[in-house]
Amino acid sequence: MDKTYNPQDIEQRWYQHWESQGYFQPAGEGDPYCIMIPPPNVTGTLHMGHAFQDTIMDSLIRYHRMKGDNTLWQPGTDHAGIATQMVVERQLNAAGQTRHDLGREDFVKRVWEWKEESGGTITQQLRRLGASPDWSRERFTMDDGLSEAVGDVFERLYDEGLIYRGKRLVNWDTVLHTALSDLEVLNEEENGHMWHFRYPLADEQGNATDEHLIVATTRPETMLGDTGVAVHPEDSRYQHLIGKFIKLPLVGRLIPIVGDDYADPEKGTGCVKITPAHDFNDYEVGKRHDLEMINIFTDSAEINDDCPLEYRGLDRFEARKVIVADLDKLGLLDEIKDHTLMVPRGDRSGTVVEPYLTDQWYVKITPLAEPAIEAVETGRIKFVPDNYKNMYYSWMNDIQDWCISRQLWWGHRIPAWYDDSGKVYVGKTADIVREKYNLAADTTLRQDDDVLDTWFSSALWPFSTLGWPDQTDALKTWYPTNVLVTGFDIIFFWVARMIMFGLKFMDGEVPFKEVYIHGLVRDAEGQKMSKSKGNVIDPLDVIQGISLPDLLEKRTSNLMQDHKKDSIAKATKRQFPEGIPAFGTDALRFTFAALASTGRDVRFDLQRIEGYRNFCNKLWNAARYVMMQTEDKDIGLNNPDRELSQADRWIVSRLQSTATEVAEHFEKYRFDLAAKALYEFTWHEYCDWYLELSKPVLFADDVSDAAKHGTRHTLVSVFESILRLLHPIMPYITEEIWQSIKSLLEINHDTIMLQSYPEADATLIDEAAQQGMEWAQQFIIGIRKIRSEMDIKPGKTLPVLLNNWSDTDQQQFEQYSREILSLAKIKSVEWLNSDSDAPDSATALVGEMQILIPLAGLIDKDAETARLTREIEKINKQLQGVMGRLNNPAFTDKAPANVVAQVQKQADEQQVALEQLQQQLAKIESM
C-alpha cells in the first residue's frame, strides 16, 4: 500500500466491478426497502445539490442493503419539458433556425437525438459519485411504459370528471408561448411606476364630459382592454356613479362603473380600472359584473388587431410608452409615481409573465388534495424534519386547480381528440377513441396539440417505474416506498402531487412513508450557487480537482451577463488561488454526510472537505499499520487460546456502542451525527488510543503468543468492522482496504457492499474494561501534561512514584502496566507507602492517587508552581459552583436524589483533588 491515500487510484475500478457483477440489484429476500430517485433532467449535469441528495440516498441504500433488506434504489431521468425544449431551440437559433422551420415531427426527433447524445451525462456522473441504484431498472419519463401510464391516468381522471378543459386566465410565457402553472412563476419585487390616469365620465349620450375618475395602474398598456371601472359600493365619494359610464380614452369604448369590494377605498383614489382578460383579480371582478373580456395581446404580447390601429403590432412595453405619451397629450395623465411592485416572471424564460386568456386543461384538485392532506395528518406520511408538514398543509389547504397543458412540442401529447365540430374525446389513440365513443370509422379526429406538464408524469413516478398499470411483482414488493429524499423547494411541485396521484391510483396507498427534506447547498459565504453568480462548484471538480485556469474558464464562459466576468474571475481567484485539489469521492461524500444536519442551508467549505480527506488518509494509514502487524503473522483466527487484553476488550466494547449509535442515527436521518460518531471512534479511539496500545504488546518479546494473537485479531477484526460501518458513506476506500484485509479473516466474499452491517453485541460491552481504560488514560494524560508543560523532551523516559493509592489502583495498573509504561514513556514505577516521605515532585492525579515525577534535574520549580496554581484555580472555580448548589437547601430538597448524589460525588472528588494539589503546592513552595 502507498504511504499516502490517493483516491484517483482506487475509485473508478471498484464501481465498474460492482455494476458489472449486478451488486446493485435487489437481493430478492429480506424486508423490502425502496427509494425512488427524484429523476434529474435527462440532459442535465450533476450539481452540488444532486451530489448531496444522492449521497444521502446512496448511504441509506447501502446501509439497508448491508442490513439484508431487499433493497431497491430506482433510478431514472425526467424529460423536463420546457428546459429541454429550450436547449434544443437555442441550438436551432444559433444555426439561424426556429422549431417552426423544422415542424413538430422533425423538431421532436431533434430533441430525441439531443437526449440520446447528452442523456447519459448525468447518469455517468452519478456513477462517479459511487451511487448504487439498480441501473438495470432505469426508467425515463417518456419511455413507452411510463407514457402508457400517463395516458391511462389522464383518461381515468377525465372520465371521472377530474380533468376538464376550460378557457381561463393562465400565466402566459410570452417568449416560450406556453401556459405555466402557478409554481413555475416566480414573483419578485422590482422597481417600477404607478401611473395615474384621468378617465372621463360619459354623459347620457355617451360623450366624454369634463368630470373624471382617477385610476392608477402599473401596466398602462392594459387600458386598451379595460371594460369597467370599479369603486367600493360603500364609498360615499363614488357611490352615486355606480351604473354610470366612462368613455375609455384612446379606445372610445363606453365602460360601466361598477360597485365591487375589490376596490379598496383606502388605496390610491379608490377607483380601479378593470381589465378582465389581463389580470387575475380583474377577471374575478369581470365575472361578477358580467363585464366583457377583451384580449389585447398576441401570443408574443404584441398589441393585437382588436385594438386601435395605431397601437397594433407594438410590443407591450413599447405600447406602454406610446399610450402614456398619448394620454399625456390629451391631458389625461395625472401623475407618475415610483412604485415597487411584484413582477411575475417565468422561471425558465425569465420574461414577465402575462395573465392571458386561453383554452387549457386542468386537474380539479380539491378531491385529490383532501385525502393527501389526511395522509399527512394521520401520520401515514411523515416529514423529516417534522415542521415541513406545515409548509405542505399551507399549500394544500389553499390549492388551485392545476393547469396541466403546455404549448410545447416536447412531452407527453395530451390524449384528447377533436372531431370536425370541435367536440372533444379522450383516449390514447384515435382508434381507441372511435371505439370508446362509438364513432364512425371515417370520423376525422385531430389530436390536441398540447403536451402535459412534466410534473404530471413525475407525479406517477413511484408506481409507474414499478410497472403500473400492470400489477407487477415489483409494484407489490416495493410500493409504498420507504422514503423520499428531496429538497424543500420541490414539496409543492412534486411531493404533494405524488401523494395525490399515489393515493388516487394505488387504492389509497401512500407513495412513501417518509419524506426526508435536506438543506440547500450553498457556497462558503452562504450564497446560493448559480451560474449567473459564478459561484458554482461542480462536484466532479471537487472529486477530481481542477486548475485555476480551467475553473475560471468554466465560470466565466457562456455568461448571460458578460459584465460580471471580471468580478467573478476576481472572486474565484481569491477563493481558489490554486484551483481545487482532488479530494476524491469518499471525502466529498463524507463531507455531505457530516453537513446533513437539520438546518435548511448547507455551506460547502473546502476546509471542511480537506478535513475529511485527511480522515480518509488516516484510515488508509491505519490500514497500513494493521496490515504490517497482521500480514504473514498468526492472528490466532482459529485458535481458542487467543487471549484478549484489557485494551482489546475495551476497543471491542466501544465498537459495540458505536455500532448502536450509528444505527440510531441512520434510522433518524441524522447523517451528521452518524458521521461524527464514526469519525470520533475511528480517529480518536481506534487510531489515537488502540493502535498505540497495541504497539507495546506486539513489539515486545516477552508477551505470550496467545496475547499477541488476541491483539492482532482484535486489531484486524475491529478494523474490518470499522470499514463496514463506514462503507455506506465512503464506499470506495472501504472496499479497497477491505479487499486487502479480508483474507486475514478468511472472508471469502467478493465485496464489502454485500457484507452484513455491524450490529452491536450487548455481551461484548465490557464496563470493567472501559473503567480500566479511563483510569489508564488519566494516568497517561497526567504524565503527558507534566511533560508538555514542564518542557520535558518527549523522548526522555521518566521515573514515576505513586502515592496515596488503593488496591484498585494497583489492580488497574496491573491490567495496563505494559501499555502505560510505553505510552507515557516511563522508566520505573515505585509504589510509595503513604507515610513514606516523597521527594519533591511534579504531580498529577488519577482519582485520589498521586503520580509523582521527581523534580531532580528535570523540573523547574517555578514552572511547576505556576502549573499547580492554574490547576487549583480551575478546580476551585468548579468546586464553588458545585458547593453553591449543595449548600442550597432548595436544591437538595427538591432535586431528584440521583442528581444530588451525582453532584455530591463531584464535590467530593474535586475536594480531594483540591487538597492534594494544595498540599503539593505547599511542598514545592517550601523547597
Place this chain on the structure above:
RNA sequence: GGGUGAUUAGCUCAGUUGGUAGAGCGCUGCCCUUACAAGGCAGAUGUCAGGAGUUCAAGUCUCUUAUCACCCA
C-alpha cells in the same frame, strides 16, 4: 401582512426527556516517536442575540424585543 427557521468559541456547526456547554477548521507551544507532518502530544478561547418569566436548576420550556434567511399573499 401570515407562516417557518436561525442567532452557541475567530469561522462553520452539534447540543437527546431541563442537571451547569462540545466538535471540526483555525490559533499557540513542543515533536519528523519504526501507520500517518494530509501526522502526534499538550493548550487557550464562550454575558449560549437582548430582556422578562416558570423552576432547586434554562442553551434547552413560556412570553417579548431585535437582526437575518426562506416560504406564502
